[in-house]
Amino acid sequence: MRQLTRLLRYLAPYSWQFIPSVVLLAGVGFLDAFRVLLVGPILGRVLNPSSGSDNIVLFTIPRTHHPIYLQQFVPSRFHNAWTIVAFAFVASTILKGLFDYAGTYLVNYAGYGLITDLRNSLYHSVLRRSAAFFQKHTTGTLVSTIVSDIERVQFAMSSVLAEFLQQIFTLVFLVAAVILLGGRLAWLLLPVVPFMIFSTGKIGRRTRHTTRHGQDKLADVQNILHETITGNRIVKAFGMEAWEFARFRKAAQRLFRANLRSVAAAALSSPLMDFFGATAVALLLLLGREQVVHGFMKPETFVAFIIAVFKLYDPVRKFALFHNGFQQALGASSEIFKFMDVRDDVQEKPGAPALPPFSRKITFADVSFYYESEGIQREVLRHIDLEVNAGEILALVGSSGAGKSTLVSLIPRFFDVTSGRIAIDGHDLRDVSLSSLRAQIGVVTQETVLFNDTLRNNIAYGQPGVSQTAVEAAARAALAHDFIRKLPAGYETEIGEKGVRLSGGERQRIAIARALLKNAPILILDEATSALDSESEALVQSALQNLMSGRTVVVIAHRLSTVRRADRIVVIENGAVADIGSHDELMQKLGTYRRLYDLQFIDVEQPRHATQAQ
Numbered sequence: 359m360r361q362l363t364r365l366l367r368y369l370a371p372y373s374w375q376f377i378p379s380v381v382l383l384a385g386v387g388f389l390d391a392f393r394v395l396l397v398g399p400i401l402g403r404v405l406n407p408s409s410g411s412d413n414i415v416l417f418t419i420p421r422t423h424h425p426i427y428l429q430q431f432v433p434s435r436f437h438n439a440w441t442i443v444a445f446a447f448v449a450s451t452i453l454k455g456l457f458d459y460a461g462t463y464l465v466n467y468a469g470y471g472l473i474t475d476l477r478n479s480l481y482h483s484v485l486r487r488s489a490a491f492f493q494k495h496t497t498g499t500l501v502s503t504i505v506s507d508i509e510r511v512q513f514a515m516s517s518v519l520a521e522f523l524q525q526i527f528t529l530v531f532l533v534a535a536v537i538l539l540g541g542r543l544a545w546l547l548l549p550v551v552p553f554m555i556f557s558t559g560k561i562g563r564r565t566r567h568t569t570r571h572g573q574d575k576l577a578d579v580q581n582i583l584h585e586t587i588t589g590n591r592i593v594k595a596f597g598m599e600a601w602e603f604a605r606f607r608k609a610a611q612r613l614f615r616a617n618l619r620s621v622a623a624a625a626l627s628s629p630l631m632d633f634f635g636a637t638a639v640a641l642l643l644l645l646g647r648e649q650v651v652h653g654f655m656k657p658e659t660f661v662a663f664i665i666a667v668f669k670l671y672d673p674v675r676k677f678a679l680f681h682n683g684f685q686q687a688l689g690a691s692s693e694i695f696k697f698m699d700v701r702d703d704v705q706e707k708p709g710a711p712a713l714p715p716f717s718r719k720i721t722f723a724d725v726s727f728y729y730e731s732e733g734i735q736r737e738v739l740r741h742i743d744l745e746v747n748a749g750e751i752l753a754l755v756g757s758s759g760a761g762k763s764t765l766v767s768l769i770p771r772f773f774d775v776t777s778g779r780i781a782i783d784g785h786d787l788r789d790v791s792l793s794s795l796r797a798q799i800g801v802v803t804q805e806t807v808l809f810n811d812t813l814r815n816n817i818a819y820g821q822p823g824v825s826q827t828a829v830e831a832a833a834r835a836a837l838a839h840d841f842i843r844k845l846p847a848g849y850e851t852e853i854g855e856k857g858v859r860l861s862g863g864e865r866q867r868i869a870i871a872r873a874l875l876k877n878a879p880i881l882i883l884d885e886a887t888s889a890l891d892s893e894s895e896a897l898v899q900s901a902l903q904n905l906m907s908g909r910t911v912v913v914i915a916h917r918l919s920t921v922r923r924a925d926r927i928v929v930i931e932n933g934a935v936a937d938i939g940s941h942d943e944l945m946q947k948l949g950t951y952r953r954l955y956d957l958q959f960i961d962v963e964q965p966r967h968a969t970q971a972q
Contacts, residue, residue, distance in 0.1 A: 361691050362684075365515065368475050372468035379468065380523060382461030387527025389454040391535040392431075392446075394666045398539070399428055399443050401658035414442060418538070462520045469516030477508050480694055488704035489772040490729075495697075498581025503697055506576050507690035514687030522680045525673035532670045539663040543646060543655075557630050561623060565682045565689075568620035573690060575613040582606050620686075631675040639667060704774050704792075712794035716879045716910070718783045720746040720769065725778035727764060738764045740933045742778070746912060748879075753915040753924035755954055761933040762914045763804075766882045769912065770799045782880075800878035802905070804885065804914070806865040808857035813842055814849040816857070817871045828875060836871035836901040838864065863894030870901045881906065883913040885920060918955075927951065 369376055399414045414428040428442055436442045481504060484491075492500075586593055586602050593602055642664065649655040655663075727739040739761045746752050754762045767773055768780055771787055780787050787795060808816050817832055818824045829849065833839040841864055845851040857865045873881065883902070899919055906913075906923075915921045922941050929937040929944065929951050936950050944951035 361688050361695060364695065365472070365476070365511070365687070365691060368472040368479075369468055371475070372471045375464045375471070376468040379461045379464035379520075382457045382464065383520075383523040384527040385457040386454055386461060386524050387529070387531045389450045389457065390528045390669070391531035391666075392450050393454075394532065394535050394662065394669055395539070396428075396443060396447055396450075397662035397665050398656075398658045399439070401661060402656065414439060458524065461524070465520040465523060466516045469519050470512070472515050473508060473512040476511065476694070477504065480504055480508070480698055483698045486702075487700075488702050488774075489767065490703045491700070493729075496577075496581050497584045498579070499577040500697075501584070502573060502577035502580050503693050506580075507573055507693050510573070510690035511687045511694070514683045518680055518683040518687075521676070522684075525676050525680070529670065529673040529677075532666055532673070535666045536663065536670055539659055539666055540642075540646075541655075543642065543649060543663070561626055561630075561682065563685065564623040565620060565685045567689070568616065568623050572613065572616040572620050573693065575609070575616045579606070579609045579613055582609055623682075631671075635671040635675065639664070639671070642667060704771050706792050707789060710789060710791040713782060713785055713790040713798060716748065716782055716798050718748055720880070720910070720912075721779075721781045721784075722765075723779045723781070725768065725775050725780060727761075727768065727773065728776045738933050739768075742935060744928065744935060744938075746910060748910050749908070750926065751906060751911045751913065751924045753913050753921055753927045754930055755915055755921065755927055755951065756930035756936075757954065760930040762930050763884060765930065766884065766912055766914060769880070769882060770796050770801065798878050799880045799882060800873040800876045800909075802869050802873050802881070802883045806857065806862075806869045808853060808860075808865060808868060810852070810855045812847075812850045812852055813845075813868065816853065816868055817849075817875055819872055821875065824875065829871075832871045832875035835874050835904045836867045837897045837904075838867040838871050838901070841867075861894065863898055866898050867901050870898075870905050874905055879909060881909045881911045881913075883911060885914060885916045921955075929954070 395416050399416065413425075415425045416428045416431075418425050428446060432442050432445050436445055484500060484504070582602070582605060586606070593599060646655070646660050646663070650657055650660050722742045722744040725739060725742040726737070728735040728737050730736075742765065754765065756762050764773070768775055769787075771792060774788065782790075782795075782798075809819070814826070814829055815822070817829050826849070830839060833842055833849075842849055842851070851859075853859050853868075857868065860868065883906070899917075902920075903923075913920055913924070915924065915927075921927060924941070926938060927941060927944055928935060929949075931950055937944060937947065939947075939951075945955065
């Protein structure tokens with residue numbers, strides 16, 4: 359009920375559409391029952407003209423035995439039994455159709471509005487999570503929740519909800535019609551109700567469980583899809599198409615079995631409702647026959663009563679399907695709300711002030727950091743004490759897994775320190791607003807991240823209103839303007855997913871142009887390890903030189919030219935600071951840095967000298 363209540367809260371903004379839809383669909387139910395009541399007059403008066411056309415009784419109120427005449431619902435100018443009944447039937451059908459159309463439209467308006475807001479809330483919630491959240495949850499799981507789970511809820515809160523409201527009111531008014539027509543005979547249906555409620559509830563719970571299991575298996579399929587589509591070149595290069603297809607087929611088979619279990623649970627409801635309904639009708643026929651034979655009930659009234667019972671059976675049977683649909687939605691919503699409610703590792707303090715413009719230094723004070731996965735903590739950084747002065751280029755070097763990337767990720771608070779403190783100009787990062795902190799930090803990652811959009815929009819990412827002149831100036835500084843201008847659509851060229859239509863060097867220069875346009879005083883640079891040809895490498899290095907000029911730079915260095923350009927070099931080993939100094943100072947110590955220098959750094963000048971010698 360808590361999940362259902364929470365879902366319905368999203369309906370509040372659409373109450374102006376939802377409330378009229380309820381009234382209109384109530385009208386549909388009333389008119390449906392009204393048409394059933396017309397069966398008595400049709401059999402008793404229209405098909406028996408000798409009975410006359412005066413005082414056509416529609417039904418009699420129990421206990422008071424006060425008759426309600428059909429003429430009360432029809433204009434007084436109609437006097438013939440046929441015209442009275444025909445007008446009532448046609449008019450009620452037209453009104454029912456109008457109410458049905460308007461009510462269904464409005465309830466779907468409210469339902470789709472609810473889903474749109476829920477989807478937006480979920481995406482906004484996921485988007486604002488820290489990097490740790492995305493390490494814990496796979497892309498396929500998140501996509502499955504945002505797309506597939508939302509679709510389950512959407513079906514229940516639009517199509518199913520519209521049909522449910524119509525049928526619930528139809529049920530209410532048909533129950534009234536059954537009681538009015540059948541009197542005490544109608545109460546014989548009551549003992550069947552507990553069996554129907556019990557079986558519907560049990561099947562619904564089973565459906566909810568199997569639906570959640572099926573959604574989890576769908577997430578596995580989407581994970582494989584994401585991996586193989588984004589990594590299609592590696593799949594082809596290693597000739598793994600058959601293996602990946604076999605893996606996908608097994609996941610699809612698991613999804614197939616999970617879906618079958620869900621269908622098996624849901625499909626049981628309709629035969630059960632059929633059985634209960636048929637048993638009740640058979641009993642009514644037996645007892646009703648005695649009522650007619652002994653003159654306690656008119657034949658036309660009994661026929662109308664049986665038709666009303668048959669009509670009543672339809673919404674009752676559908677309620678089991680509605681219940682299954684809502685249970686599937688609740689099963690899907692559990693995952694949605696789980697992602698929305700998870701407590702993020704990085705929290706902004708309420709009313710946190712903006713970080714003043716950076717001017718002095720970045721301070722790491724006894725900083726330690728642990729990754730936590732499935733309750734197991736893994737120490738990554740240990741007691742880091744470090745200062746980065748304004749305008750300084752600080753290079754981080756160390757073997758793979760030493761903690762370099764984690765260290766720089768702490769500056770924009772992609773993660774929070776486990777212990778210790780990071781401050782900018784004396785302001786603890788946890789005390790200032792995230793937006794003001796990240797506004798002063800530019801990031802160029804090792805893996806160039808570009809979006810399936812135009813070159814202009816990629817360079818101006820985060821600044822959509824920036825002028826074209828500023829975009830071109832940033833591209834020139836990144837040495838990207840010339841190759842962009844040669845493209846058929848220039849800056850409006852679509853670059854494909856992850857910039858697949860550009861070369862490696864071109865992608866890196868677009869990322870540099872983006873950082874240049876942001877013009878943040880602090881730059882975090884994780885150098886790409888991918889080797890480029892000599893010309894592209896020279897262009898990228900020149901663009902990086904322009905980017906680093908006049909900024910405070912923390913760079914994870916992989917190239918000798920970057921190391922030599924740094925004011926200081928910090929050697930990270932096993933999560934701790936092993937040494938600090940300039941290139942020449944560290945080379946003289948013959949320690950970790952010298953070993954890394956000989957093994958790791960890429961000297962792009964050597965290939966050039968070799969080429970010149972040839």
